[in-house]
Amino acid sequence: MKNVGIPRRLDELGRIVIPIDVRRALSLNERDTVMFFLDEKSRTVILKKEFPSCICCHAADSLRQLPHGIYVCESCLAQLS
Structure with a gap:
């Protein structure tokens, strides 16, 4: 250190x-x-x-930022829709 x-x-x-x-x-x-x-x-x-990550699966790529600083990846967003 x-x-x-x-x-x-x-x-x-x-x-x-x-x-x-x-x-x-x-x-x-x-x-x-x-x-x-x-x-x-x-x-x-x-x-x-x-670093931002998906609130559902913790992936760090293909993220979309939702209100209040929440991130969801495209895959989880598709499942939620």
């Missing part, structure tokens, strides 16, 4: 700013979804960029 060595403080609402170097390395843009993974034993949090 790479140590970027950029300390940040939590604000009063528990938020933290992700440094620009980290956002660039992960190709994070405004409004992207990220997942947090917690390893309680090592007290480590892992941040991962979430």
